[in-house]
Amino acid sequence: MTRTTTGETPFKLAFGTKVVIPVEVGMLSLRRTCYDEHNYDKGLKLAFDCLPEVRDDAAQRMALYQERMTKYYNQRVKLKHFNPRNMKLRKVSQATKDPSEGKLGPNWEGQYKVVRYSRRGSYYLEDANGKPFPRPWNAEHLKKYYQ
Known part of the structure; x- marks a missing residue:
């Protein structure tokens, strides 16, 4: 063929x-x-x-x-751009999902701040207490949090 x-x-x-x-x-x-x-x-x-x-x-x-x-x-491809210090939600992955909630559990979690932009489409985050995450997150796994 x-x-x-x-x-x-x-x-x-x-x-x-x-x-x-x-x-x-x-x-x-x-x-x-x-x-x-x-x-x-x-x-x-x-x-x-x-x-x-x-x-x-x-x-x-x-x-x-x-x-x-x-x-x-x-x-x-549509790149998402987030400004530093804006609040974001993070997509819940299979590793972080609570198995007791089943399929009706939340798909997005937390209120996270964008600390800095790493490279094209990846961002470092910190939680509400100011504790930073050790690795960057891809923009496709983040979305804007509306208060």
């Missing part, structure tokens, strides 16, 4: 030719009826000689595909 990123099958990138599946061996096909061993060896040698070019083309197509996917993703 041809891959979207490379435009080639993994077998062709490895061996330089198309794979012959077992079903095709047992059936009459154009590929089997036109088989000529002498010309096949020449074609196979040519395919092996051209294999680095095929791999380079596949690498270029893969790089273009990755650029398009990155551009598509970045167009749709």
